[in-house]
Amino acid sequence: MxxxxxxxxxxxxxxxxxxxxxxxxxxxxxxxxMAKRVPVAVSARHVHLAQREIDILFGPGYQLTKRNDLYQPGEFAANEVVTLVGPKLRPLTNVRVLGPVRDRTQVEISRTDAIYLGIAAPVRRSGDLAGSAPITLVGPKGSVTLPEGAIIANRHIHMSPVDAARWGLKDNDEVTVRTVDAERPTIFGGVQVRVSPKFRLVMHIDTDDANAAGLRCNDEVEIR
Ligand SMILES: [Zn+2]
CATH class of the missing domain: 1.20.5 (Single alpha-helices involved in coiled-coils or other helix-helix interfaces)
Structure with a gap:
């Protein structure tokens, strides 16, 4: 050769x-x-306020001030915080207010918080407040006791219509996700899919779920 x-x-x-x-x-x-990977964001306890409650807690006509933008466009963490109180009269202080102002005040806590406060907050989708737990909010100018409004937010995934179409999902579908490389491998069921052109892809879980699995912000889960 x-x-x-x-x-x-x-x-x-x-x-x-x-x-x-x-x-x-x-x-x-x-x-x-092809894997349906979703980053995780851990939602600490927080409140969304209606102007009626802002007027009571912070003074008539008060406007929330922005501390920092959140991942979802238009949503922000306010500088304002409130104290939550339940029948056990043990206060949860420095609970962050999230803006913008909503039509109804909604308090989102973990099961651990609910036990600490002594209220029977149900697991609910955002906005589904009928028959939810009563709660007292305390601000620098006053306090207000709501007959309902405290919930444990359900597990949910925000996604755009593009992501939803790519994965064959639609608004309000329920999916199951498994953790990826989490400290304690975990499968979460009953995860609501929320689709909007305004949304960026992220799964919201509360601190109880996150701590149970050893999940931190930006860890990933996979839709099964
Ligand atoms: Zn969310």
Missing amino acids: SNAALVELITREVLAELEARRGRNLARTAPAS
Whole structure:
């Protein structure tokens, strides 16, 4: 075999090997890109306020001031905080107010918080407040006791219509997710899918769920 023929043979073999490797790499990445991975954000206890309650807690006509923007466009953490009180008269202080102002005041706590306060807050979707737990809010200018409004927010995933279509999901579907590389492998059921053009992809879980699985912000879960 001539030198040139040998070089050509080796070149062909190398190219064939590279091509085969590329194929194997594609085969590896394809399932990963199909995986329905969702980053996690842990929601600490917080309140959404209606202007009626803002007027009582912070003074008539008071306007919330922005501390920082949240991941979902338009949502923000306010500088304002309130204290929550229940029948056990044990205060939960420095509970963050989230803006913008809502039509109804909604208090979102964990089960652990509910036990601490002594209220029977139900697990609910955001906005589903009928028959939820009574709660007292205390601000610098006054306090208000709501006959209902305290909930344990359900597990939910915010996503855009593009993400929803890509994964064959629609608004208000319920899915099950499993943790990826979490300290304590966990499967979460009953996860509400919330679809809106305004939403960016993220799963919201409360501190009880996060702590149970050892999940932190930006960890990932996978929709099964
Ligand atoms: Zn959310």
